[in-house]
Amino acid sequence: MPNTTYTISQLAEEFGVTTRTIRFYEEKGLVHPRREGQKRLYSPADRVRIKLILRGKRIGMSLEESVEVIDMYDPEHNNREQLQSLVCTVEDKRARLLQQKKDIEDMLAGLDEVQALCEQNLAEQGLVEKSLAEKSRAEKSVAERVRKQS
């Protein structure tokens, strides 16, 4: 097992955040690195937690929410009630994630349209002669389609 621990600045660099950020996550109880003297030493498990937190952050989750998700992987749920309520929260999360996924796909489709129009427009500019009216019509079509969304 190579390199079983990490320093704070190693992780900071790997994930493209500041050390302050990682210490902040500890303040909030998101990670609990060991200490060697007073220096922090992060385990691979700590590293994964940070990674998952940042993943959550990328899709707009609060730290609290990310922790909630991460903790679902831990077996702190013993009895029937806890398991069933866990299933419920799982389903809630899933619903929200599916909505987000749809939002992203819609937005991607919009980007495709914009880009297509840009490239078409650029191509037309390549040909020196063209009617300005035609250009204007092409430019406005996307905006109109957007306006027609219910």
Add this chain to the structure above:
Amino acid sequence: MPNTTYTISQLAEEFGVTTRTIRFYEEKGLVHPRREGQKRLYSPADRVRIKLILRGKRIGMSLEESVEVIDMYDPEHNNREQLQSLVCTVEDKRARLLQQKKDIEDMLAGLDEVQALCEQNLAEQGLVEKSLAEKSRAEKSVAERVRKQS
């Protein structure tokens, strides 16, 4: 054309936000409703803008970023340079969105695992007799798989 305008509280209710939120968006220059006397009157176009802003919010965009995306649909870009830089920003956005999409899919897969284990566990509890060791083993398997992520 039925109901071509909306009051602030109509939109607030439709989108599940407060009127304060909508006025705040106006403060920030995101929408520019007409006025009837001093009352705000929102057009369908205003409504769509708000809708798109909230879509952006759901996937973790800042208001500024959402506006940036929305404005890409407007034809304020006339010359070659502007079109080309627009294509670049489009590609940046797309890259980020694709990353987000992957993040969401990963997270969904994780949720599937958690739920499967929960239900398996609940099923086992249905049968009165089972070894506690077995149960414990099952509960920990997800956490271990997570830990093995690079």
Add this chain to the structure above:
DNA sequence: GTTCAAGTTGACGTTAACGTAAACGTATTT
């Protein structure tokens, strides 16, 4: 031995995105 790089603990500052409350206008319902 000192200089340096990397770490530490406070503590206060900052920004975005609203919340909340006060004080007021206007229209209609009773």
Add this chain to the structure above:
DNA sequence: AAATACGTTTACGTTAACGTCAACTTGAAC
């Protein structure tokens, strides 16, 4: 005319997620 519902402006408050010092320690390097 009094109350009710809906709207307005102004302004201060709040929370999350860090940024930004300042002042100190600690081990390694020169």
